[in-house]
Amino acid sequence: xxxxxxxxxxxxxxxxxxxxxxxxxxxxxxxxxxxxxxxxxxxxxxxxxxxxxxxxxxxxxxxxxxxxxxxxxxxxxxxxxxxxxxxxxxxxxxxxxxxxxxxxxxxxxxxxxxxxxxxxxxxxxxxxxxxxxxxxxxxxxxxxxxxxxxxxxxxxxxxxxxxxxxxxxxxxxxxxxxxxxxxxxxxxxxxxxxxxxxxxxxxxxxxxxxxxxxxxxxxxxxxxxxxxxxxxxxxxxxxxxxxxxxxxxxxxxxxxxxxxxxx
Numbered sequence: 001x002x003x004x005x006x007x008x009x010x011x012x013x014x015x016x017x018x019x020x021x022x023x024x025x026x027x028x029x030x031x032x033x034x035x036x037x038x039x040x041x042x043x044x045x046x047x048x049x050x051x052x053x054x055x056x057x058x059x060x061x062x063x064x065x066x067x068x069x070x071x072x073x074x075x076x077x078x079x080x081x082x083x084x085x086x087x088x089x090x091x092x093x094x095x096x097x098x099x100x101x102x103x104x105x106x107x108x109x110x111x112x113x114x115x116x117x118x119x120x121x122x123x124x125x126x127x128x129x130x131x132x133x134x135x136x137x138x139x140x141x142x143x144x145x146x147x148x149x150x151x152x153x154x155x156x157x158x159x160x161x162x163x164x165x166x167x168x169x170x171x172x173x174x175x176x177x178x179x180x181x182x183x184x185x186x187x188x189x190x191x192x193x194x195x196x197x198x199x200x201x202x203x204x205x206x207x208x209x210x211x212x213x214x215x216x217x218x219x220x221x222x223x224x225x226x227x228x229x230x231x232x233x234x235x236x237x238x239x240x241x242x243x244x245x246x247x248x249x250x251x252x253x254x255x256x257x258x259x260x261x262x263x
Contacts, residue, residue, distance in 0.1 A: 038153050040156070051231050057220045059221075064221060072142065072143065076145035079095060137190055144225070146226040149227065154223065161183050168180035200214065
């Protein structure tokens, strides 16, 4: 009987861990009941077998670089991380070299500027928090390194926010310097609509840069930035579930074999 109970407990544990594995690789949960509802958008990284669309993420980086980086930092990323999106070493070096970063001190004890290297962090648009607030009507633009993990709804939230700008409804008065956004908490946001017209960014791969396309691409890029290990985690989760399924089946077969002659 002890063998039977041990095998039964093992099978149950295997099932529980398998369920945990599925939960691990599942996409972020929807907003809780009663919370703001965002329009449903399907991204390539959704689902158990989801993966990053690297062409889209590369375009999303271009959107960030040409539009978002004027206000938002991504201090957790280095330029060399872009190689994980499929960019060559030469392309990464060329991108980094377009940016001037502060270095030093030199032999004379002075700080100086130089072209960025792949090992450098993404350059911040402002020297410090006070400078950022002064340039943005008192609001502090959030760092975007892990924004899709820091906001409930993840990529759906980013997509909804960027598409949610519109004229305020009748009877709604905006505070000075604020903009109406139907998906932002309180509906008044200091950030002006960053992506507002087709062709705002000229894609190098020939993709038509509609507002919807640019929003989808930058959402893809920001999700990759926040969870670069997402594909590996999902792959490991699938392998774990398959392994535990086979192991649970073998345990059950052994149990049936051991107790086959017991009446």
